[in-house]
Amino acid sequence: MESSSAPSGGSTRREATRQKLYEAAVTLIAEQGFSATTVDEIAERAGVAKGTVYYNFASKSVLFEELLRHGVELLTASLREAAERTERDGGTKVDALDAMIRAGLVFIDRYPSFTQLYVAELWRTNRAWQSTLMVVRQQAVAVVEGVLREGVKKGEFSEEIDVPLTASALVGMVLVAALDWKSFQPERSLDDVHSALSRLLQGRVSGGR
Amino acid sequence: MESSSAPSGGSTRREATRQKLYEAAVTLIAEQGFSATTVDEIAERAGVAKGTVYYNFASKSVLFEELLRHGVELLTASLREAAERTERDGGTKVDALDAMIRAGLVFIDRYPSFTQLYVAELWRTNRAWQSTLMVVRQQAVAVVEGVLREGVKKGEFSEEIDVPLTASALVGMVLVAALDWKSFQPERSLDDVHSALSRLLQGRVSGGR
DNA sequence: ACTTTTGCACTGACCAGTCAGTTCAAAATG
């Protein structure tokens, strides 16, 4: 008995099933929305019986909620890593923002469905997972805000900038540009998109040539 | 739309009920999503019998589709008007972009639910109204792209900018900043938000003081 | 007169969640 008091690493069968369910749910919900996606569909795409879904998750919304948390934590870690790497390499705060834009693009490139689904749910009110969503969102945006604030302190950015609003605007810029990229010109390279956004960030838009 | 005052043309009784149905549907769908919103709820909030919904619209999705089209057409008209007004007043293309940012903010300020619902649906695939959505979206973005292109021609913007991508990024900037504004700091004034975005647009972020 | 709205009962499809039963590999037993 006690077959799997296993090493918490997550190499259990159960963990593998959960992973398959996440992957199935993410694409289906991104395509159709939460309510329009049935548990039967998720189970079928994951190659698993419906009961298994309920063995692994308390309900359809709990499955979704854990999916959201998992995904945003991935993004936050990636942004933080980009900021810290730039710091270590002695880059400016603009360099850090630029590195974070790239990290954002890389994330969206890798998980377009997740991003799409996240955007669709972020500003909804009256939903079960609203608070969860809020918390993880704030973690991610806080990384950007942190860099902006340090930049102001160092005198690299104007003292007049509105940190939270500027952070939102930057996130929006990357989010929408990337989603449009993936939806309408998926053949373009990441570098290409990145350089266009860099240019915009550094105000090299106006000013001829 | 949501808190419209305008009689907007048709003075028939029918037109008034349709308007009430639009208003009810917009807020409910923004809160809960399309599938989670029932026709009974919409009818109840509009203060109308369920049969009336089906007397006025062929189906739930048709109601939604017409709502989408109607809303985006409003926005497009508003953007176009802002650009043309700047043109007449002899403003630069940067002034035109700035005026359009303001027009966008005014729109979102007036119709937050619509905006929210629109964002939630825009990048979804496999849905009935996808093509409708695509067409109207392109009309709106095309206005921004037009101004950018003219700015390049006049030498006001760099020839190296990527017009469609820059337009997307600008739209995203305004969209996300405004939705965050409405969600988390609704007490702030429009002018305040507008000036923060202007600053970002004109690259007055980096460069101290 | 004619258009529009109401109220309400009804149908048939669809779906979240349940539960009694199955599988199987590891642990206990002899």
Add this chain to the structure above:
DNA sequence: CATTTTGAACTGACTGGTCAGTGCAAAAGT
């Protein structure tokens, strides 16, 4: 060994409820 036992993981038919859409006779506008 060989066997029995255990329990976590999984299965899929079934249930109870929900909801889009229908039908229609009577009432209310205009």
